[in-house]
Amino acid sequence: MTNQVLTLANGETISYLLERRLRRTVGLKITQEGLVVHAPKRIFEFQLNQILQEKSNWILNKLKAREANQVEKIQWADGDHLLYLGNDIQLNVTQSKTNKAAKLEQNTLKLACLQPNNHALISRKVIQWYKKQAALDFGRRLEILATKLGVTTPPLTLSNAQSRWGSCNSHGNVRLSWRLLQAPPHIINYVICHELAHLKQMNHSAKFYAVLENLFPNYKVVEKELKALSPHLHRI
Ligand SMILES: [Zn+2]
Incomplete structure (x- = not known):
């Protein structure tokens, strides 16, 4: 060449x-x-x-x-732009005597650590933060939307999945990828509604989509939005 x-x-x-x-x-x-x-x-x-x-x-x-x-790759360094609930947040890394947990202040994700140039450490700390927030955020949404559907709130597990945003097994356990926390709230709600609808219909039949449409009327539009957004959610 x-x-x-x-x-x-x-x-x-x-x-x-x-x-x-x-x-x-x-x-x-x-x-x-x-x-x-x-x-x-x-x-x-x-x-x-x-x-x-x-x-x-x-x-x-x-x-x-x-x-x-083209989606810009994350460098895992001070100044990186990240997504949180559809908003752009900026990573601010500073040196400190101990490694501290990341903390969001307005639109800045603050991370104080021993080695501010250690990309692996920064990535680990930021992902830890995403997982913690995802557990809280998804848990709350799951409870609200389960009540709306008229079912008991199912147990929630966070997954590391890259390709599947959510799943629901025959025991009624809902799994959601923490990466979804980067998406805007209505998209997260849509994924949760899809999984919750499986509690009534364990398939993708017309009956399933009728349940989903009742719970989340705009689902077809948001499904497309999620597809278009996916490359951005895969940055991490
Ligand atoms: Zn499904």
């Missing part, structure tokens, strides 16, 4: 990775690294250039979409 630069008619440049392969056509791919071009071994540079110029609108649109979708 080689690094190349494509210069468009308007002077704009697009850098890309070129890989020559045994193939007949030119293939374009947008990856994490950006544009990757797979070209036949025998193609002339001017021919390749012409093809890329013709496809430049497609390339620019794809690159723009990729940029919009």
